Amino acid sequence: MSDQTLPDSAQYVIIGGGIVGCSVAYHLTKMGHSDVVLLEQGQLSCGTTWHAAGLVGQLRSHPAMTDLIRYSTELYAGLEAETGLGTGWNRCGSVTVAHSEDRMTMLKRTAASARAQGVEVEVISPAEAQEKWPVMQVDDLEGAIWMPGDGKANPTDLTQSLAKGARGRGARVIEGVQVTDILTENGAVTGVVTDHGTIRAEVVVNCAGQWARKLGLMCGVDVPLHSAEHLYIVTEKMEGVHSDLPVMRDPDGYIYFKEETGGLVMGGFEPEAKPWGMNGIPDKFFFQLLPDDWDQFEILMDNALIRVPQLADAGVREFYNGPESFTPDNNYILGEAPNLRNFFVGAGFNSMGIASAGGAGRALAEWIVEGAPTSDLFSVDIRRFAGFNNNPTWLHDRIKETLGLHYAMPWPNRELDTARPFRRSPLYDRLAAKHAVFGSKMGWERANFFAEDAVSARIDYSFGRQNWHDAVGAEHKAVREGVALFDQTSFAKLMVQGRDACAQLNRICAANIDVAPGRTVYTGLLNARGGYESDLTVLRLGRYKFLLITGSAQAVHDTDWITRNLDEGAHVTLTDVTSAWSVLALMGPKSRDVLGALSKADLGNEAFPFGTHREIDLGYATVRANRMTYVGELGWELLVPSEFTVGVYEDLMRAGVPHGIRDAGYYALEGLRLEKGFRAWSRELTPDVTPLQAGLSFAVDMHKPGGFIGRDALLAAEADPNHLCKRIVQLVLDDGDAQLWGGEAVLMDGAEIGEVRSGAYGHTLGACAALCLLTGDVPLTRDVLKAGRFEIDLAGKKLSAKLHLRSPYDPAGARPKTDG
Known part of the structure; x- marks a missing residue:
């Protein structure tokens, strides 16, 4: 001590x-x-x-x-x-090299993103990379990027x-x-x-x-x-290595280098890691290392010898095998x-x-x-994270993959493969039998798309269009022209009840949720700065009873946010009921016909208007039908007790045959919502973005009794023109062949002004649609935006894009409310 x-x-x-x-x-x-x-x-x-x-x-x-x-x-x-x-701090810069065209594309995307974030970066040739880092050979390289602000300590x-x-x-x-x-x-x-x-x-x-x-x-x-083992070596002094030598990363080889006392530190992140400490970390593991493991290190050493041939003649001064902790x-x-x-x-x-x-x-x-x-x-x-993410067996298997992802190719929509399947909806086996290709969100297995056959039921990763493009186009078309069914069981569902539930929720929600039972309200949960802590829908079930439907990843976060903002002593309880209910979203202009074939309920506009929910019969089951949409079409989100899910699904698919019903997945959902410009939590809606900046003022009731968290900040923002120096806007590419994924830089009149937060191909529009976060030096008013010339930097290629201040698809929003 x-x-x-x-x-x-x-x-x-x-x-x-x-x-x-x-x-x-x-x-x-x-x-x-x-x-x-x-x-x-x-x-x-x-x-x-x-x-x-x-x-x-x-x-x-x-x-x-x-x-x-x-x-x-x-x-x-x-x-x-x-x-x-x-501190040993040395702003020596860093060089990251690419072996392949795909890696070079990734580095060009990285460079565009860096410029949009204000980080100094330069795309350089292999010869220029060698000038920065003379001890490597560059014959097999496509190029590199140079970041002078990086360093070591x-x-x-x-x-x-x-x-x-x-x-x-x-x-x-x-x-x-x-x-x-x-x-x-x-x-x-x-x-x-x-x-x-x-x-x-x-x-x-x-x-x-x-x-x-x-x-x-x-x-x-x-x-x-x-914990997992992390291995690196320190060499003896080497010719050409000096104290200001930049850091060098070769992600295709899984390796990195930095200078240390005239020699090189060389380590990396092997594709399959070696977990450690399965029975707990020893209490006195101080200044200790694990035994050398040259077999585990072999793939790194082999690649290092290719990049720096003179390593073969350099003595190894120290082998470090130090465990570090990694998250899922x-x-x-x-x-x-x-x-x-x-x-x-x-x-x-x-x-x-x-x-x-x-x-x-x-x-x-x-x-x-x-x-x-x-x-x-x-x-x-x-x-x-939730409690199930702390399962030691699951963690052990997942960490073997995540450590290796440090230098793996960061493909768009890259899915993790280990420790799956994890959480499954009641329909998992039936969807798998239909060649569903699943992704994972908060542990849930969710159908990304449905392949034509077992052979094509895979994701071939690339930065351009991927192999599922046409299959998703067919799902997209079904939603726009016929009917499709989405399994959205992964939605988190929170039941809020009690004598004070309405008053407490109304102070936490930005919209007015003190509505008649049977109404559905879309709202944000805002922080004191007026930024989004979440966005969700509130179904009022009764005088003292509300059901909140929120994003798959938000159950723990939203539960915590709501409960910590309840008044002490308030008569209200919150229960996570996610596992009790499936959600089947029946969407498309023929959805009323399919639902009507199975239910005696009146589904017309007068009896069942948009923004309402009712308990209805559906075949043998009784479900809660919520008339809302995230795709911009007529449709219902059906909340089905878990034990009835399979029967309801079978009934809907059978009744939908005359209307060409098909299953649809989350890739189609993304394109559909981006055509409409619908914002998503953690993408466009963040704690640093307000409803005014997001274009969602309609979902805020500034004048409801008692106010709400964030109201004072929004009132101040309304009076401050500079608040709109930050805006969420919708862009659509002019080039119908280009593919956006998110993270691309956005230019206005030739200057970087922001980034794409979400991008996907809009099959109805015939081009990629994007929602973008812009940050300007002046207020981005309607007139300023309309006068701007917009481009999106796609791996160094600047593509023209059209601004849409209203959705390019059904701008009046009439289709979800049709009584046809």
Whole structure:
């Protein structure tokens, strides 16, 4: 134990003295909070941090994550001047090379995305790449990108510097103290028990690295991560290697390089990883490595010798086999546990902890102090996982794949293959028999499309049109011209009941949900900044009873958001009833004919108007029919008790035969909704986007009694013209052959102004439709937008696109409301 004695209490207790824990302590104290105690069971950086490679690459697939790493680079550059301790930070830049045309296409897409996010980048030739990194051979390369803002750092030195900065502002950093239990009371954390005594705490932060899952289990919090071996070597000094040599990544070879003391660090992410610690991580695994495993390392070494032939003559000074923790989706875990107040987690950094620690530490500190995230962090939010994601057998199998994905080709709509099938709807086997090709969302197996036969029931990944294009076109046509059935059972369903349910929900929802029973309301859940925490539909079932239907990935997040915003003592309960109900969406102009053949209910507009729901007979079953659409056509979402699902499906398919009914999947759904310009949560709708910016003011009731969360921010935004410097807009390509996937840069009058958040082929329009987030220097008013010339950068090729301020398909929105 260090020279500081253990206090009886503290406002904040941080568990774990790696770089992330020290960053959280640093940023809490920088925000003026000095009553911070950081506990480390060994010595600072002794777990994973000390053997990290120390690469800092700025660009990530999600702009919010790029912003956090950009902040990391700024922090690391100035930390030595602040604390007097060196960090080893060197803004040496990075080169990423491509072997294949597909990889080069990916790098060009990366470059366009980087420019749209304000990251300096340059597409370069193989010869130019060799000038930047002279020790490699480039005969087999297609090209590369150069990012001068990237760099490298010394992880241990960085950690010590952050710790010193925190100490200088009052934090206590205590080493040699092991946490043995987490204290809780009434659903909130109250302190920690250690081998040196108990500390009462208002807030506990779990930054315990590989031990974070174990700590979570002490208090019933799921932290789904699993350790795997990460291998690299350090060579003796090599000719041509100098301290300012850039970082080099060769993802086709699964390898990376950086300079260290005149030699090279060479490591990578082999396609099939080797999990470790299946029976738990040893408590005293400090500054330790695992045994050398040259067999596991062989694929990396073989590829490294191709890229850097002189490695064959270089001595190996050190072989590092250090375990690190990885998550099921390759993004780290941040935020307050949904089931335990004031218990925060910052863990599972997937070999990206050094690059991410500065920004992630700041983001978590802000979340702790403000009580909510201060930016869009859903891609790393702990609430994106559920309890079943913490199953150790499932984690073991999934982590073998996700570690390898670091350098795998990031194909559009790439599906993970391991630990599946996982969650299945009652129709899974029947859809599989019809050659459904499934994707996975929140563990659910969901039909992406239906192939013609077993041979074509696969996804052939590419950056252009993929093999399922025509099959999805047929599904799309059925929805627009006839009738199709979507299995959307994965929708999350939350039942909210109680005497105060209406008043409480109406304050949490932006729209007015105090409507007559039988009405359906589309609404957003907004944060105090007016940004979207979710969007969902509310079905009022009775005076005190509401059913909320939300996205497949949002059950944990939305449950947490709603419950934490209920008034204390309110007479209301929320129950996740997702598994009790299937959702079969019957969509298309012939949907009324199919439903009418099976039900005695009056389905006409007068008796059953759009935006209403009713319990109806359907064959032998009784279901709740909700007249809504996400495809822009006449249709009903049928909520079917799970035990009746198969019978209802069989009846609908039989009754639909005269009308050419067919099954349809999520790829068709994406194209259909983008033709209509329908926004989606976590794509267009984020915590940093308001209804005014999203074009969804119609779904907000600014004047309802009692107001709602975010109303003050929206009122201020209405009075601020600059609020519309950010907008969601719809673009359609002029080129009918090009394929968009999302992430492409958008240009207005020749200058980067944003990115495609969602893109898919619109078979009715005959071209790709896109919803884009634009951020301009001036308010993007209707007149400014209409006067603009728009292009989309598709892997370096600029394609003209037409702006649509109203949906290009059925702009009046008449088709879903037809009584034909």
